[in-house]
Amino acid sequence: MKLTISLTFLLTLVSARTLTQQKARRSPTTHRTLGRREVPQEHSHEKFLTLTGAALNLDNPDEIADPVFGLLGNAAAIKGAGKITDADCLQQATADQAFTNAKAAGAVDGMVAALVYRTLERNTGSVGLASVLCTSITPVNPEIAALTQHxxxxxxxxxxxxxxxxxxxxxxxxxxxxxxxxxxxxxTFAPGEIGDPTGAGNTCDTLDDPEGCIFTENLLVEDATAAEIAAAVAAGSGAAAVGEDAAAGNGTAVDAGAGAAAGNGTEAAAGDGAAAGDAAAGDAAAAGDVEEVLSETDLDANTVLRLTKITKAAAAAADGAAAADGAAAADGAAAGKGKKVKAKGKKNNNN
Structure with a gap:
């Protein structure tokens, strides 16, 4: 059985950090070196930084000062990069080493935290400016290599x-x-206003919030739905045909809904089925734009292909569920009307 190090144990490791590391994490001078830039947000997901730091400190050959540096702009990041010379790769290197350590210890919480940390948004020079992807270092762990930052x-x-x-x-x-x-x-957060001279955006950066202010202040904007996450996992687990099967299921569900509605003579049910079909078609078209958007980033071709496949599969599965729900609701409405008519018939016979 895989040994899972408890959250309590990992947090205990955090308390053993050196005074230098703790000062680096909390020092107010960290932000003063950044100049005009997007407002700091590197502590917004604090709980993941804490766990990643605990895992990193199990073995830290590159002498990375603290995970927080990987989320800073390059000028500040390099000051805590240790032996890592490319500031654009510090976040990835931190996550990779933390993941390696957590994996060796059998700490699922630590591995998950390192994965999440790798995908957190980095601070940039202004609102609307994308951060640079790491290209000079190849991660040891394929799980980390599969990810980039928000x-x-x-x-x-x-x-x-x-x-x-x-x-x-x-x-x-x-x-x-x-x-x-x-x-x-x-x-991450809701989009800020491009051109805002304050660089404020919609961020937060509370230093003494162990959970993370993006959570406690309810500022998190989720990127997907729970259904899309489940569908992506199914697709990414090797079921490449999930997307196609789900798409085929969409058509069947919509057709069945419309057919049942027509059989019951219920125009409203047919309308519901058509609406579900239209929604599915619209979402499929939106998913089709993903590859084009990702192709314009710095992601390599294989990553673009994989992310596109997973995104489309998730969209198809979510549409399938929505269409099935719409068809079921339509059929239920039609069945309800049928029962009502039958009840009237019994009443007339009794008279």
């Missing part, structure tokens, strides 16, 4: 990109035995 929600194509990242994260969390729905907690 982008500023106001940047071009961010909605599609961030959704694809969250769905891939769910697949990787599931692969290590974690709850894939935790991937929704990797989301």
């Amino acid at each position: 982008q500023d929600p106001a940047s071009a194509g961010a909605a599609a990109t961030n959704k694809a990242i969250a769905l891939e994260l769910a697949v990787q969390i599931d692969s290590v035995g974690g709850d894939p729905q935790v991937a929704l907690q990797s989301g």
Whole structure:
């Protein structure tokens, strides 16, 4: 049986950090070095930084000061990068080492935290500016290699990109035995206003909130639905045909709903079936745009292909569920009308 290190144990490890590391994590001078930039948000998902830091400190050969540095802009990040010379790769390197350590210890919580940490949005120079992806270092762990960081929600194509990242994260969390729905907690904030001279956006950065202010202040914008997460996990687990089967299921469900409605002579039921079909078609078209959006990022071709497949499969499965629900509701309405007519007939016979 796989040994799972408890959350309490990992938190205990955190308390053993050196004074230097703790000062680096909490020092107010960290933010003063950033100049004009997007308002700090590196502590918004604090609980994942805490667990990642605990796992990292089990073995830290690159002498990375603290996971928080990986979420800062390059000028500040490099000051806590240790032996990592590419600041754009510090977040990835931190996550990779933390994941390695947690895996060796059998700590599922630590592995999940490292995966989530890898996908958190980094601070950038202004609202709407996307952060640079790491290209100079290849992760040791394929689970980390499959992931990139969320982008500023106001940047071009961010909605599609961030959704694809969250769905891939769910697949990787599931692969290590974690709850894939935790991937929704990797989301970022509502988009800020591009050109805002304050760089304020809609962020928070509370230092003494162990949970993370994005959660306690209810600022998290989830990238996907629970159904899409479940569908992405199914698709990413090797069921490549899930998307196609779900899409075929959509047509069957809608047709069945419309047919049942017509058989009952219920125009409203037919309308419901058609509406469900239209919604599914619209979502499918939107999913089809994902590849185009991702292709315009710095992601490599294989990553774009995988993220596109997972996103489309999730959309197809979600549409299938929606269409089936619509058809069931339509059939239920038609059946209800049929029972009502039959009841009237019995009443007339008794008279």
